[in-house]
Amino acid sequence: MEVTIMSKQSKTARLRQIVTIVNRYSLVKNITQQKNPADVRKAFEELGPTFIKVGQMMSVRTDIFTLAFTKELRKLQDDVKTDDFDSVKQLVESELEVPLTEIFESFDEVPFASASIAQAHHAKLKNGQSVVAKVQHPGIASEIEVDLSLFEKAIPLASWVPESNVIDLKNILKEIRTSLQNELDFQKELNFAEKFYQLNHGWKEIRVPKMEPAYSTKKLIVMELMPGTNLKELINADDKPQIHNDLSNKELKKMVSELLIDHFMKEVFEDGFFHADPHPGNLLLQLMTAAENQQDQPLKTKEYAGKLGKLPYEITHSTKEKLRPFRLNFIDFGMMGTINGEMQVKMSNTIIAIYSKDTQRITNAVHAICKQVGSFDEETFTDELDDFLNRYLTLPIKEIDLQKVFSQVVLICHDNNLQIDDSVTMLIKAFGTLEGVIEDLNPDLSLFEVVAPFAQKYFIQQLDLKNELQETGLDYLTTLKALPKLPSHTLNALDTFAKGKGKLNLELKNQRNLLERAEAMVNRLVIGLILSALVIGSSLLVQTSPQGDTLISDLGIFGYAIAALSILFLILESFYRRYRKWKER
Structure with a gap:
């Protein structure tokens, strides 16, 4: 009973907070009218992980939102306040089912990064390996569930907003729920990370951290510590003449940008498995000394085997792959995409x-x-x-x-x-x-x-x-085989039409519009005939009415009046149609 009351209180407080922020940033008006995208982004950041996810999903809906709107939403930052170490320690020990000190030699109490779903701590395993522990915020799952339940109750109210009919709100909510549930399950991210490691670690200057599955759960991921600084630092750096290994910042930026494109194309067109959120916060730039770079270059081995006369031979040739003096390290794998072979070709x-x-x-x-x-x-x-x-x-x-x-x-x-x-x-x-x-x-x-x-x-x-050559050859053979029968088939077709047995089916585009226009033309023709008959009839009544018989004469004049009013109405309608066409131009 107490849990239910607390739940209702938390929902009420959360609803009050949502309403306050929504009103402060005019969120509904800005979204429906696609105005002030920066205010929408700020509102989502204040509202927390559920709304940040909504913003991220909106950022890919270029079929609904303008490019300026989606670009602004891609800047969504989800830095949030950190959790106290006692709650983090309790969650880690609960997930691993052993005291923290049995797994880790050291574990930093202050996280070095905190996002909407989790925060990251530097740590060291008992074997001396430096690692990063990504720990889910305690209670974040229930907070998200509160938001989603409020969303479900708010959907009927959204129908009062005229612009809301452009999207299927129930379907969007379903997508948000599925996406958030996937992000809350770190086992899925672990599987993504291990696959990404197998496909990309060691490809040119790309490096990927090795996961520690033995110490990872649904709410905790432990991975190898990757050196380097956030890529944002290079982006914001001035183009100095020299910075590292005779490279200027401008040259380094050029190299990194080329590597990012090469790697993304490799992910899409070779692997069919790509990082769907390659923003600077998920990338670390590691600058290498000449010695470090030389030591890290992988060996490429080629083996040659054959016979020289009757004597067999085997030759192994190894060379080091030349790499540029930096490494680009991926560190987050919560959002990945797949594309199958058929879609790759398309x-x-x-x-x-x-x-x-x-x-x-x-x-x-x-x-x-x-x-x-x-x-x-x-x-x-x-x-x-x-x-x-x-x-x-x-x-x-x-x-x-x-x-x-x-x-x-x-x-x-x-x-x-x-x-x-x-x-x-x-x-x-x-x-x-x-x-x-x-x-x-x-x-x-x-x-x-x-x-x-x-x-x-x-x-x-x-x-x-x-x-391709085989298929083309078969097509040509089939065509050559059919050519001798072409004259006889043509004669049969002509003979069928000559006897009146042939049928020709025509499909007209916009049939409804054509029929409506034809119907309007026929209606006008009928009205014209009726008016003509009315004028002629009225004239006969007036001309042939005996003197003194005003009733027949009045009927004729009444007919004239109806005909005149009808003709005047048709003339005015014609002028109105022409005016509308002129305005539309």
Whole structure:
């Protein structure tokens, strides 16, 4: 009973807090009218993890929100107050079911970072290994559940806001709940991190921390401590002449930006598993001395075997891969995306089509990555997409903003009842975040000019020339085999039409509009005939009425009056229609 009362009290207090912040920042008005995105971001940060998640989900909905709005929401920072060490210690010991001192030689009481879901502590295991312990905030799961339950109760009230009908609020809430439940389960993040480690650790200058599964649970992750400083420090640094190993900040920024793009393309088009939130806070830059860099360079071994006459031989050749004097260390894996082989091919086709500026090819490629969720008119979709592309693709390749292209294409698809695949939506979100980082690091770099060759390379790699030639050869053989029968089939078709047995089916676009216009024309024709008959009849009544018989004469005059009023009404209606057309121009 006490728990229920406390729960109700906490819900009431939380509701009061939400209402206060919502009113202070005019949150509902700003979201529905898509104004003051910075105020919306600040409100979400104050409201905490649930609302931050809402903002992050809004930041990928370029089909609903403007690009300026989504870009601002991608800046959401979730720094929150830290928990006292006693509650952290209690949670860690509860999760590991042993005293803290049995696992850790040392455990910093003050966290070095704190986000919406968890905070991070430096620690050292009994074997002397330095690690990072990511500990979930005690009670955060119940706080989020309170917010979600309040959301559910508020959905019926949202129907009073006219603009709320543009989104399915129940479906959005379901997505938020699923996403937050995944983030609250650190075992899922652990699995993501281990997969990311296998695919990326040691690739060029990319490094990934090794996880400690034995000390990780649903509310605790222990991982290898990665050296380096937040990438934001390099972004904010001046372009000094020299900083490290004869490199200026400008040169270092250029190298890091190129590595980020190369690595992201590798994640998408080779692994099909990508980091969906590559913002600077999730990346550490580690500068290396010449000795450290030389020691960390991995060996590449090639083996050659064969026979020299009758004598067999085996040769092993090892070389060190030359690496630049820095490492880029990933440290957070809460938001990852996957893309299957079929969608990889479709995305590469889309990027290549945009690069080639072929509007028909772009239309086909975009249609291929969507699924239909309502009535769809291909002609309208093609016209709208062509209109946008013809205006935008006149720019030089270097000036094409791929994020803007994707955002507008998503909006056109949404308006035509086409829903882009979820994996592509996540990919666009990740790409938008990466684009912001690249723009900060290297504004002169054209992201599109770098991405297009990767897509082309992937497309060629996936092209099985032998199979393509076989399929093309079979098509030609089938066509050659059918050619001798073509004259006889043509004669049969002509003979069928000559005998009056042929049928021709025509499909008209916008049939309803055509029928409505035809019906309006027929109605006017009928009205014209009726008016003509009325005028003629009235004239006959007036002309043939005996003198002194005013009734018949009055009927004729009454008919004239009705005809005159009807004609006047039709003239006024015609002028009104022309005026409306002129205004619309």
